Amino acid sequence: MPMPLLFVCCLALLLWPPRTAAEDLSIRFQGDFTSAEKQKLTLWLEHSAATLSTVSGRFPLEQANIRVTATHNGRGPVPWARVIRHRQEGIHFYVDPGYPAQAYYDDWTALHEFSHLLIPYPGDNDIWFSEGLASYYQNLLRGRSGVVTPQQALEDLDAGFRRGEKDARRKRRSLRELSPAMWRTGSYMRVYWSGAAYFLTVDMALRTERDTSLDRVLSDFIACCRQLNRQWNAATLIATLDRLSESELFSYYHRQIIDDRAFPDLSEPYQQLGLIRTSTGLKMSQSAEAIESRKALFRVPDPTD
Ligand SMILES: [Zn+2]
Structure with a gap:
């Protein structure tokens, strides 16, 4: 990686995310998680929500309903996820909790699902x-x-x-x-x-x-x-x-x-x-x-x- 790009990249990571997003999310864990895993996944979800908030300067919902279910079936750290559209909108993630923290940030699923929340469902x-x-x-x-x-x-x-x-x-x-x-x-x-x-x-x-x-x-x-x-x-x-x-x-x-x-x-x-x-x-x-x-x-x- 050339020097200027390395500098830009690491500066971006140091300054990222620009704000915390704990108040934007109501997170519920379902299944077998240790408290360290819950902490690791909460930080990742808050970071993803804060990244989404940079699009408009605010999170698009008052508060998103985030459900996280443990799974050991399927591929990768986040084998499946879907947007919740009824009542309190949000996202239901199925995660394999055993991966190192960086694996969740590298996965595309969270930023895809959070981006769905920018607009209402068109049917x-x-x-x-x-x-x-x-x-x-x-x-x-x-x-x-x-x-x-x-x-x-x-x-x-x-x-x-x-x-x-x-x-x-x-x-x-x-x-x-x-x-x-x-x-x-x-x-x-x-x-x-x-x-x-x-x-x-x-x-x-x-x-x-x-x-x-x-x-x-x-x-x-x-x-x-x-x-x-x-x-x-x-x-x-x-x-x-x-x-x-x-x-x-x-x-x-x-x-x-x-x-x-x-x-x-x-x-x-x-x-x-x-x-x-x-x-x-x-x-x-x-x-x-x-x-x-x-x-x-x-x-x-x-x-x-
Ligand atoms: Zn989608």
Whole structure:
């Protein structure tokens, strides 16, 4: 690792997270945990919640209901997790408590699940919107918090898009058809990564055309609307995000992708970020403009902006 990157990375880890999040979470453990394991997992959950809070400067819910169940079945430190949507919203994690602390921070699951909490659930028909946002932010937050380098985060996003493209070529059906049929047709890659491609495209358009960002629009959404007691779907969320961003970018790109049988076209955001695909990975353009847009994407937003 070159010196400047090492410096940036370790500085980021020292300053991270910017605030504690104990009050944002109500954590309940179920099953066989020692008190040391509970302490280790609580710190990891609070750190993940604090990382999510950097998107908008605050945690998106008054308090999240976090359940942690011990399991020794399945792979890795967090074999399974799901968002709790009824009554008090939150996340149910199934964790293998025997791993060293760092293994939980390196795992992508917590940042994916916490990112789901940025917006309300748009319903099964529009699951692409929910999974897309979580898959996009899971990678942004890993890059911003120093779990991986920004370059690695972009490579991980690109690898996801390639899996989505492969699935789209196999299925040859639109996102509008496949999103409600995701479980039945096994179209997870197509649905998750088309949604992430949508959010990357909209985010880059907001940054280049409107001098704002998805972070800021979500921050406004969390302030006005996140905890309203109402039913949402992708159409009502998109209309609200358009209004908050004083743009039509959310609806414009929605129209571009929703009935297309092919995977969303990534040429605009890739060009803005200076990303050039090779047969196996990504090359990064070294133009000053491209370097600055990549830096801006991985900069922690200033909530006072
Ligand atoms: Zn998810």
